[in-house]
Amino acid sequence: MGFxxxxxxxxxxxxxNRLRTMLSALGIVIGVASVITMISVGTSAERRxxxxxxxxGSNMILVTPKIGRGAKSASSPxxxxxxxxxxxxxxxxxxxxxxxxxxxxxxxxxxxxxNTSIIGITSDYMRIANQxxxxxxxxxxxxxxxxxxxxxxxxKTASALFEDEDPIGxxxxxxxAGRRFDFTVVGVVAAKSDMLFMNSDSxxxxxxTCLLYRMMPIRGISMYYCQAQxxxxxxxxxxxxxxxxxxxxxxxxxxxVGSQEALLDAVHQVTSTMTLLLGIIAGxxxxxxxxxxxNTLLTSVAERTREIGIRxxxxxxxxxxxxxxxxxxxxxxxxxxxxxxxxxxxxGSGISRLAGWPPSFSMTSxxxxxxxxxxxxxxxxxxxxxxxxxxxxxxxxRYE
Amino acid sequence: MVxxxxxxxxxxxxSFEVTAIQDIxxxxxxxxFVSIMGPSxxxxxxxxxxxGCLDRPTSGRYRLCGQDVSRLDDASLAQIRNxxxxxxxxxxxxxPRETILSNVEVPLIYAGVKAKERRRxxxxxxxxxxxxxxxxxxxxEISGGQKQRAAIARALVNNPSLILADEPTGNLxxxxxxxxxxxxxxxxxxxxxxxxxxxxxxxxxRANRIVHLRDGAIELxxxxxxxxxxxxxS
Numbered sequence: 001m002g003f004x005x006x007x008x009x010x011x012x013x014x015x016x017n018r019l020r021t022m023l024s025a026l027g028i029v030i031g032v033a034s035v036i037t038m039i040s041v042g043t044s045a046e047r048r049x050x051x052x053x054x055x056x057g058s059n060m061i062l063v064t065p066k067i068g069r070g071a072k073s074a075s076s077p078x079x080x081x082x083x084x085x086x087x088x089x090x091x092x093x094x095x096x097x098x099x100x101x102x103x104x105x106x107x108x109x110x111x112x113x114x115n116t117s118i119i120g121i122t123s124d125y126m127r128i129a130n131q132x133x134x135x136x137x138x139x140x141x142x143x144x145x146x147x148x149x150x151x152x153x154x155x156k157t158a159s160a161l162f163e164d165e166d167p168i169g170x171x172x173x174x175x176x177a178g179r180r181f182d183f184t185v186v187g188v189v190a191a192k193s194d195m196l197f198m199n200s201d202s203x204x205x206x207x208x209t210c211l212l213y214r215m216m217p218i219r220g221i222s223m224y225y226c227q228a229q230x231x232x233x234x235x236x237x238x239x240x241x242x243x244x245x246x247x248x249x250x251x252x253x254x255x256x257v258g259s260q261e262a263l264l265d266a267v268h269q270v271t272s273t274m275t276l277l278l279g280i281i282a283g284x285x286x287x288x289x290x291x292x293x294x295n296t297l298l299t300s301v302a303e304r305t306r307e308i309g310i311r312x313x314x315x316x317x318x319x320x321x322x323x324x325x326x327x328x329x330x331x332x333x334x335x336x337x338x339x340x341x342x343x344x345x346x347x348g349s350g351i352s353r354l355a356g357w358p359p360s361f362s363m364t365s366x367x368x369x370x371x372x373x374x375x376x377x378x379x380x381x382x383x384x385x386x387x388x389x390x391x392x393x394x395x396x397x398r399y400e
Numbered sequence: 401m402v403x404x405x406x407x408x409x410x411x412x413x414x415s416f417e418v419t420a421i422q423d424i425x426x427x428x429x430x431x432x433f434v435s436i437m438g439p440s441x442x443x444x445x446x447x448x449x450x451x452g453c454l455d456r457p458t459s460g461r462y463r464l465c466g467q468d469v470s471r472l473d474d475a476s477l478a479q480i481r482n483x484x485x486x487x488x489x490x491x492x493x494x495x496p497r498e499t500i501l502s503n504v505e506v507p508l509i510y511a512g513v514k515a516k517e518r519r520r521x522x523x524x525x526x527x528x529x530x531x532x533x534x535x536x537x538x539x540x541e542i543s544g545g546q547k548q549r550a551a552i553a554r555a556l557v558n559n560p561s562l563i564l565a566d567e568p569t570g571n572l573x574x575x576x577x578x579x580x581x582x583x584x585x586x587x588x589x590x591x592x593x594x595x596x597x598x599x600x601x602x603x604x605x606r607a608n609r610i611v612h613l614r615d616g617a618i619e620l621x622x623x624x625x626x627x628x629x630x631x632x633x634s
Contacts, residue, residue: 306493310494311510312481313452313454314506315482315511320478393455397489
């Protein structure tokens, strides 16, 4: 029997039992839809996080003191400005280092005020952190050397204080740790969307020297932002930074040195585990759908016992009958798979849109849908089909 | 054409065995017309199934057109049924969802005949049994006699060596029954070998010979007229 005839026959039989076909395809629809939804939501969540990490800065390496039991003690080494200078010389793969410190404070201009994080940086910071200045300028090395009271405002901070006014050159009040300072606004940072760890839009940046020596009651550098020469150099750069810190402090385990790539890897691991887990849960519904198909097919085989007998008496071989039922199972599951794919895509992109994640509907998920549903059709169709094919023609013909 | 040698068929029903036919030796010549008669339980149907290659004999040898078919595998038997045998059943056994034309095409589909050619052969066969005006109907839309004509057309399409008719008139009134038998006689006179299974004496007399079965064995072979190329029964 030709393949086209087999397909035509399968669709005629499915059409003849429309309601049953619909109900058993529904199981596959739900299964495939949930698998696709889970995968696409998982991937778009991962993409979102990955793009945030990429947005943090180019080739960025973060050095932070290890936090945890026993890590912080009186003897544990801390990061200093001098070490940052030394690090640049000791790690040739590192092109720039900016120590970063942070304090909470309030900015005041005329009658308005806003609470913000005040970040102490060097002139390299904006470049490392991949942030651009929309107005005025970035800090210059001289301001860092002289602990100048220059301040760069985040986009939201600037609009909270100045609204539409030009803030460049204005003297604003900065209240931190119970004291008031007068700072000159030199620049405004371009608006950036929410970041993983912080929102630079509602921050303000000052020379780290100024923050450490003039403002902080207890001096402390929270981390180094380093930049590798190139993405390829990120690995060697991490190794060089680790080696420098170990020899400088004599305590190799005191700091975390993380490249963006390592961060991406970690995120990828977490999200792909989550996606897999969600996929498995969704896969269970696909399994249930498959059982539904098998049930429908077994019913159909029983009902059509006589037809099988007639076909065999007219010369159908066992494999013709096998193929007939297998193609029917496959058609059933592929119809379900196609509808499920569309529903899954709609649900996935809907959820992604609500969460503000980038939509992700890849050919991979289409392939997955087709693959899953045909696999389900084959696996659950094979038993009824074999049962039909192996019927004894005499018994099948006698069946009432 | 048909050569049965000491053919026995035993069915095992769980723990006990039933001998359906025993030690049957029978030859049917090309273009012969033979009736098989007997009360129910005499083994008519089993003999029919063996002759039709729907079942294999437990022992003995069955040669069809010179080929020993008693030990063939399922696929080869299916091919023999497709190419060499045409069945006409009491229940008509048409596929209810297919049109009459599609029903008649089924053996051609399994023979691998192309669609256009199939249509042509099936149409011709339906014309031959006088059913060309019902080709597009479904079995439920035509009468019993018409159904049986369609079944005969279906039995003819692959030019079988042997037409096996199992109580073909059992579900028909006597007038229609006679029409069907006329068609079978006509086919026989055109050269087809016909085996007719029935319990009705009057119907059986259409044949050249009547093989009487009792308790699974041949009781008597009755010669009615010298027809076809009958070469007797050993």
